[in-house]
Amino acid sequence: MECVGLCEFVTSLGVSDMGLALFLGYLIGVLLVSGVPLVTVIFLIWIERKIAARIQDRIGPNRVGPFGLLQTVADLLKLLAKEDITPAAADRLLYNAAPIVSFASVVLIWAVIPIAPGFVGVDLDIGALYFVAVASLGTLAIMTAGWASNNKYALLGAFRVVALLVSYEIPLVFALVIPVMLAGSMSMVDIINAQSHMWFIFMAPVAMLMFAISSQAETGRAPFDLIEAESELIAGFNIEYSGMKFGMFFAAEFLHVFTNGILIAVLFMGGYLGLFYQFPLLGFLWLGLKGGLVYFVFLWVRNTVPRMRIDQVMRFNWFFLVPVSILNVILTALVLKLLQVWGIAPVNLAESSLLGVLPMTVILLLKDILMILFILGRISQEGRRARLDAERAHEQLLTAAAGD
Amino acid sequence: MDVLNQWAFVGVFLLLAPIFPALPIGAATLLRPKKPNVLKSQTYECGVETVGDTWVQFRVQYYIYGLVFLVFDVEMVLLFPWAVAYNQLDMFAFGAGFLFIFLLADALIYAWKKDVLVWK
Amino acid sequence: MADVSFSIALAFVIFSVISLGGALGVALNRNLFRGTIWLMVSLFGAAGLYVLLSAPFLAAVQILVYIGAIAILFTFAVMLTRSLTQVRERFTRVWANLVVAVLLFVLLIIGIIWPVWGSNPDLAQPVSDVVVSTTDLGVALVDRNGFVLPFEVASLLLTAAMIGAIVIAREADDEV
Numbered sequence: 283m284e285c286v287g288l289c290e291f292v293t294s295l296g297v298s299d300m301g302l303a304l305f306l307g308y309l310i311g312v313l314l315v316s317g318v319p320l321v322t323v324i325f326l327i328w329i330e331r332k333i334a335a336r337i338q339d340r341i342g343p344n345r346v347g348p349f350g351l352l353q354t355v356a357d358l359l360k361l362l363a364k365e366d367i368t369p370a371a372a373d374r375l376l377y378n379a380a381p382i383v384s385f386a387s388v389v390l391i392w393a394v395i396p397i398a399p400g401f402v403g404v405d406l407d408i409g410a411l412y413f414v415a416v417a418s419l420g421t422l423a424i425m426t427a428g429w430a431s432n433n434k435y436a437l438l439g440a441f442r443v444v445a446l447l448v449s450y451e452i453p454l455v456f457a458l459v460i461p462v463m464l465a466g467s468m469s470m471v472d473i474i475n476a477q478s479h480m481w482f483i484f485m486a487p488v489a490m491l492m493f494a495i496s497s498q499a500e501t502g503r504a505p506f507d508l509i510e511a512e513s514e515l516i517a518g519f520n521i522e523y524s525g526m527k528f529g530m531f532f533a534a535e536f537l538h539v540f541t542n543g544i545l546i547a548v549l550f551m552g553g554y555l556g557l558f559y560q561f562p563l564l565g566f567l568w569l570g571l572k573g574g575l576v577y578f579v580f581l582w583v584r585n586t587v588p589r590m591r592i593d594q595v596m597r598f599n600w601f602f603l604v605p606v607s608i609l610n611v612i613l614t615a616l617v618l619k620l621l622q623v624w625g626i627a628p629v630n631l632a633e634s635s636l637l638g639v640l641p642m643t644v645i646l647l648l649k650d651i652l653m654i655l656f657i658l659g660r661i662s663q664e665g666r667r668a669r670l671d672a673e674r675a676h677e678q679l680l681t682a683a684a685g686d
Numbered sequence: 687m688d689v690l691n692q693w694a695f696v697g698v699f700l701l702l703a704p705i706f707p708a709l710p711i712g713a714a715t716l717l718r719p720k721k722p723n724v725l726k727s728q729t730y731e732c733g734v735e736t737v738g739d740t741w742v743q744f745r746v747q748y749y750i751y752g753l754v755f756l757v758f759d760v761e762m763v764l765l766f767p768w769a770v771a772y773n774q775l776d777m778f779a780f781g782a783g784f785l786f787i788f789l790l791a792d793a794l795i796y797a798w799k800k801d802v803l804v805w806k
Numbered sequence: 807m808a809d810v811s812f813s814i815a816l817a818f819v820i821f822s823v824i825s826l827g828g829a830l831g832v833a834l835n836r837n838l839f840r841g842t843i844w845l846m847v848s849l850f851g852a853a854g855l856y857v858l859l860s861a862p863f864l865a866a867v868q869i870l871v872y873i874g875a876i877a878i879l880f881t882f883a884v885m886l887t888r889s890l891t892q893v894r895e896r897f898t899r900v901w902a903n904l905v906v907a908v909l910l911f912v913l914l915i916i917g918i919i920w921p922v923w924g925s926n927p928d929l930a931q932p933v934s935d936v937v938v939s940t941t942d943l944g945v946a947l948v949d950r951n952g953f954v955l956p957f958e959v960a961s962l963l964l965t966a967a968m969i970g971a972i973v974i975a976r977e978a979d980d981e982v
Contacts, residue, residue: 301813308698316699320706362714365721376843382711386703393699403699404692407940411766411866412696418874422846425881429839441885444878445748448755451874455762463769468940526714530707593805596751600803604758608791611765612784615772619780622773629773689937690814693857697817749882750975756875757968763867764947764960771944779948786961793965802972 315403319392323537327354337585364525373430380427381530387419388538396471398554398562409470410462414455421447431522442592447500449599454496456607460489460614461549474553476631480639483550485646490550492607497542501535505587506595540577547572617649750802761790814933818858824851838884846877860937
């Protein structure tokens with residue numbers, strides 16, 4: 283293994299052993315990369331509370347520090363000082379490991395996110411798949427938390443959560459297949475480069491919508507937040523968690539939502555691409571802006587929409603999201619391949635030009651619009667039928683009552 | 687060997703990632719009050735005492751969802767290389783992938799019609 | 807033949823220990839749920855070994871499918887048989903089983919491993935120089951002269967598995 287980048291920096295400091303230099307180089311790289319999410323999560327909680335407050339027509343935290351900016355620090359200190367009440371029959375090791383695995387699984391995602399041109403933890407060949415694999419570790423952590431608490435409600439909550447997470451992973455990954463197909467690679471940097479002339483949001487809006495909705499469900503955000511609904515099952519799988527361990531689950535969830543926002547920006551909105559993105563700081567700013575925009579929409583939805591019941595959630599997934607995402611993959615694959623065979627669509631998106639990708643974009647957009655119209659038509663048909671059925675049943679009830 | 691270089695980074699990340707949450711938890715262990723009490727360690731059930739064993743009615747529904755997810759997971763995993771190589775494929779290869787997805791969509795339709803995907 | 811450096815050998819040893827240790831944990835642990843966790847640990851070690859062999863795609867697949875789906879199903883199955891997690895009785899016929907296990911192990915060594923030991927130097931290292939990109943894998947999977955038939959048969963197998971499982975689960979549900 284050669285010694286490049288940070289490793290050279292370390293060797294220049296006087297460390298002679300190759301293996302140690304490599305290790306230290308990686309260590310510094312990891313600290314730099316994970317610094318971004320860890321610092322962000324502190325401001326994230328503040329942003330979340332402020333925006334939620336404004337949408338709910340109140341002010342939000344404004345006592346601690348200017349504009350309440352230090353609220354998170356105050357919360358942190360409070361959680362540190364809370365007593366940790368571990369239930370008697372809990373499985374010690376697993377009980378303590380669950381919040382750690384949950385948080386770690388989110389931070390691990392940041393290893394493959396390109397923060398600025400040339401600044402990425404590792405540009406893994408299988409970046410997209412890595413993200414899905416690591417996210418599935420989070421599911422594991424929740425299951426473990428539910429089990430290890432030795433509490434009926436925690437277990438019940440954990441079952442429902444895992445069933446939900448597992449179900450919504452299907453449309454998530456099917457939606458992920460589209461950018462991979464368009465870019466011809468799973469590497470995040472390649473996907474960004476393939477968008478250098480046209481963002482994927484214009485070529486595959488349905489896929490982006492699927493990804494956004496599924497990722498909201500994956501992180502347990504409204505309208506799918508029955509996982510942690512305070513009014514239901516007390517607090518689901520984290521009933522028995524108090525103090526900092528609860529804080530870790532909490533922080534992991536916030537960070538996960540933000541990470542999903544950034545991922546959507548990378549996969550569908552061109553990541554750090556924008557005016558003058560070659561300057562790393564500007565590229566970073568663009569990514570932050572796009573990710574922040576998506577995150578704001580997530581917050582907006584969260585504070586506006588009511589919660590769905592578990593059976594509604596499952597029906598939405600299995601009877602809407604999964605078929606639509608499969609249909610989307612089939613149609614996109616078909617249309618794209620036909621376009622490529624007829625020469626309308628360029629095979630290598632990164633090396634094409636704006637004019638080259640324009641016809642392809644228009645046709646794919648058209649296909650998406652047609653698909654949406656078709657689906658809306660089917661839904662309104664179903665809705666009309668359901669309404670007629672309900673009315674008929676109601677009438678029967680009335681005539682039966684009148685007849686008695 | 688570049689692949690190994692990259693994954694060495696991931697390996698170091700894997701080592702470090704659990705430390706980030708473990709630090710605050712460790713700090714909490716030092717800072718928090720410790721007043722163990724039998725009542726506090728009891729299982730929480732809305733303030734009432736627990737009745738019976740910790741046993742939950744396990745619905746077959748959970749298992750079915752997990753199973754269908756497993757089948758689709760393997761399908762997606764086999765689909766990813768196809769999607770990556772997509773731009774180099776000719777119509778035959780594309781048709782093979784198409785058939786693959788179609789067969790599994792078929793299985794989904796079967797599950798749908800048999801009413802197993804409904805949460806009762 | 808590539809040089810096996812210290813760090814690579816170290817990584818190999820670590821992941822092998824994780825794999826084997828996890829497997830031991832599965833076999834020896836009395837608590838079923840903990841056993842499932844050990845299984846996940848063991849599979850994670852296998853994923854690490856795949857990375858060393860320059861097959862990162864397989865490693866990601868291992869984590870995604872085995873740990874993320876199969877092991878979760880295992881835990882569901884464990885929860886379904888909740889009472890079995892508190893099994894505490896001692897297993898009495900240890901010696902007969904031990905003899906059979908050792909015999910099987912010896913048979914495996916003599917029959918399968920010994921004949922090929924040392925014959926192919928490329929097999930004797932934990933690291934592989936051959937890097938197959940996912941694109942090549944994708945092309946090979948649907949190549950007319952490649953693996954397209956196993957690819958389609960796999961999808962048929964998955965369909966059959968799903969239909970079979972649904973049939974069984976429905977019957978179980980109807981009985982309840």
